[in-house]
Amino acid sequence: MSIKSVEFVMSPSEPHFVGDGFRVHTFIPSSYRLDMHRMDPIIMMDYNSKHYFEPSNTPKGVGVHPHRGFETVTIAYKGKVEHHDSSGGGGIIGEGDVQWMTAASGVLHKEFHEKEWSKKGGEFQMVQLWVNLPAKDKMSAPKYQSIENTSMSKVNIENGIIEIIAGEYQGIKGTANTFTPLHLYNARLKQGANAHFSFPAHYNTALLVIEGSIIVNNEHKAPLDHFVLMGNVGENFEITAQEDSVVLVLSGEPINETIVAHGPFVMNTKQEIIEAFNDFNQGKFGYLED
Numbered sequence: 223m224s225i226k227s228v229e230f231v232m233s234p235s236e237p238h239f240v241g242d243g244f245r246v247h248t249f250i251p252s253s254y255r256l257d258m259h260r261m262d263p264i265i266m267m268d269y270n271s272k273h274y275f276e277p278s279n280t281p282k283g284v285g286v287h288p289h290r291g292f293e294t295v296t297i298a299y300k301g302k303v304e305h306h307d308s309s310g311g312g313g314i315i316g317e318g319d320v321q322w323m324t325a326a327s328g329v330l331h332k333e334f335h336e337k338e339w340s341k342k343g344g345e346f347q348m349v350q351l352w353v354n355l356p357a358k359d360k361m362s363a364p365k366y367q368s369i370e371n372t373s374m375s376k377v378n379i380e381n382g383i384i385e386i387i388a389g390e391y392q393g394i395k396g397t398a399n400t401f402t403p404l405h406l407y408n409a410r411l412k413q414g415a416n417a418h419f420s421f422p423a424h425y426n427t428a429l430l431v432i433e434g435s436i437i438v439n440n441e442h443k444a445p446l447d448h449f450v451l452m453g454n455v456g457e458n459f460e461i462t463a464q465e466d467s468v469v470l471v472l473s474g475e476p477i478n479e480t481i482v483a484h485g486p487f488v489m490n491t492k493q494e495i496i497e498a499f500n501d502f503n504q505g506k507f508g509y510l511e512d
């Protein structure tokens with residue numbers, strides 16, 4: 223076992239709005255060094271860094287839209303999000319909770335600030351990932367997993383806690399069911415804490431600094447809101463919290479299939495994208511009220 227290297231530390235790009243409720247920095251895909259393949263099976267990452275939303279009686283967010291071919295994973299750090307989809311899935315997630323929506327063969331969904339939270343307004347912070355599905359599972363049935371923080375598996379380390387959203391850490395399994403091997407943790411670390419991680423060299427691995435600031439492998443400084451891409455060499459690395467910190471840790475086995483993405487659809491071929499548009503236009507994604 224050898225040290226997993228740091229490939230680069232990346233600062234957040236200029237934010238843009240998704241609908242009127244999500245002010246995000248898109249880390250994946252974001253440049254030639256981070257295309258949709260580089261973090262396969264994670265093909266998209268939008269990060270709403272801390273942003274204050276004024277009180278609003280009309281919840282802000284994104285109206286009804288389709289997805290096919292992958293999963294959307296939303297991790298709430300501040301604020302509350304309400305989700306509804308045409309397969310009947312839905313729920314409210316708040317601080318520390320995760321919603322894992324498998325669009326697969328296709329759903330319509332909408333994503334808004336939760337009504338009561340919206341009336342008060344406040345600081346909002348969230349991550350949304352798109353996790354790709356292998357070709358054999360792209361047309362499977364949609365499903366919805368609500369993962370509340372209280373039900374999440376947790377491992378205590380010295381001066382910190384590792385919340386296991388998916389995959390496993392030190393033999394403890396996470397809560398979410400995934401289609402391909404994927405580890406997703408929140409490392410909540412007190413100042414000075416040292417957390418150790420080990421993933422196979424070929425797993426695509428990255429970190430996002432949600433709170434505080436860290437040093438990776440005693441060498442690479444990663445401030446707040448920065449993204450750290452780990453190299454595909456070596457297995458082991460460590461992060462040291464320079465102050466109280468929260469770090470999202472992502473590592474997955476690449477699916478290594480062709481990716482043809484168009485808007486809300488991610489398939490393997492152009493023909494499948496055309497079919498997705500046809501099915502959507504023919505109402506085959508079901509119905510969801512605005």
Ligand code: MN
Nearest residue numbers: 289294331333
């Ligand atoms: Mn969506």
